[in-house]
Amino acid sequence: MRILYSGESHMEAVIAVIEGFPAGFHVDVGRINRDLAMRQDGYGRGDRMKIESDRVEIYSGIINGMTIGSPITLVVRNKDVRRESWNPEDRRTIPRPGHADFAGATKYGLDDFRLVAERASARQTASWVAAGSLFTQFLEEIGIEIIAFVESIGDVKTGHIEDPFVLKEKIESSPFRIPDPGIEDEMKSLVDRTKEDGDSLGGVFCVVARGCPAGLGSYNHPDRRLDAMLASAFMGIPSAKGVEIGAGFKSAGLTGSGMNDGMEMHDGKVVRKTNNAGGIEGGVSNGEDIIVRCAAKPIPTVRRKIPSIDFNTETPADSPYIRADVCVLPAMSVIGESVMATVLCKSFLERYGCDNMELIRRNFL
Template sequence: MLRWLTAGESHGRALVGILEGMPAGLGLSEGYIDRQLARRQLGYGRGGRMRIERDRARILSGVRFGRTLGSPIALLVENRDWENWREVMSAESGEAEPVAVPRPGHADLAGSWKYGHNDLRDVLERASARETALRVALGAVARRLLEEFGVEMGSFVVSVGRASWEPPEWFFPGEEVDSSPLRCPDQKATRRMREEVDKAREAGDSVGGVFQVVARGVPPGLGSYVQADRRLDARLAAALMGIPAVKGVEIGLGFEAARRPGSEVHDGIYLEDGHIVRRTNRAGGIEGGVSNGEPIVVRAAMKPIPTLTKPLPSVDLEDLTPVPAHKERSDVCAVPAA
């Protein structure tokens, strides 16, 4: 079983991660990981941070001569913006102007109550979505393993704000998705999505959306129905809900299944040329917590980024006076990056 951990702050020196459980002998390079990191930095609506960072992974352990060793793999991604934050984020003794005004929708307030921090920067630095750069790097290693078994992964955006596009059943995205500024395969929908981002930017606001992930070539039998924590759908949902800003997950029809009769939800089982086949994939490739051999189809809904250029009301925690929320440099829309 794979286990992973990450560490690091948004404006700290670097992000680090450890992945344990990878088999020995798998071909792996820093360049392969870097290609996935570059995809994370794309997307219309991203903020100024993406113009600073040029994420590159350094393999610190677990790989020798381009092959995994079977031991834990440690990765490091440096923060180029660290040079501008050396004093504020120093690990040594020092002082900095504290952040005392929490942002609605962020971990600032709840995190300060949980850990007893007076300076909200002690919360927001780790709670920042910057940490997901390391998840992408570690995920790239796992993706490399899936390639050995013929499993293909694809993702695309289906909505931004009120602009949406519904893909045909069995749709699998190609490389053209990465050339779209919003990672949407449909050009007309992409234009509408750009308009949603532009409207939010002009209003000093932010905008969320929905993205879809498809895994093709997944063999039947992954996951289990015997214990709740071994169900494949439960584990996928937990992984996606762990991404900052994700507020909902659907597998297959998802919430739409609650509005349809059973005859329009479940996938009939047919025999064709001596083979068991499905003509629909409304279950999204998972039945009873177990993969059934059809493509795994998962959607996740991202809320708008909580940092707004026209901030919502908040309270200064030092003197308890009403003030506008704290502002940090951020994206208008981060859905394509997910």
């Protein structure tokens, strides 16, 4: 399966084109719209999300609610379209440190930082979530479930969670996507205080996939390792700055005997006492929960003054403030769920075939 995303933040739409998805799969479009709404939600988002009300439009590949094997085109229209405002005289010449402005303009030889932000903006993740929702639905049909939740915002952390799937309702109804409503007030006052201070916040979210068969990925080549594919995909989320799988960075401080997940046989099935490996050994899924954690830096656009340069005059200037979110961890966790679904769906189809559902059921179930 191949996927191509396109679209700018203030042009007509963001788009996903998916080629190689099996025919004969019944798509719940309402579910895609629900997932898009979850990406827009969450405490700490800015005014842009009040303008948009994302809905998916299907341009190809799905007829009467069923995939037909041809490329699927999913379109999410922008409401905040700025057709008239691209006058070169209005160009922005002061980059925001921390955003893609300076590095992106250098790469593409652009003299208007607005043109970089159009695609570098996380608006593109709406098309990832539309596609990710389709993949999540497919995975659910074959018995793989995914859940994402926020573990920390700034220095406010949730406690240890034994089983996030049991807490799914709590997570999905929380404005912070946390399983622990006891710390919602603390998170809320942190976000409010930070906003008041003209600043922003980062944090950590976790994504868990359950029911994934052993055997996805491969140790044969680095780019076929499931852990490498997940790390690359999660690092692709704007503002992601760290990814760990299972015990991750903590594993560096463990001994081998403490790290290894001992095996037992129960009713003909392998059972592990622990899951420090996060469901992947040697780059291959081992049948346990796949656990990925991702650290996000604080949003780069802040009202506080950050030193920058006006490239028109080559003189010092303050970084401009452009309408921005204060904290996007809840949205990022929804995006993370899509990213996990995308990688697992690709790997699953590679192993079990991707022509039609009938064939996949025969190969897998």
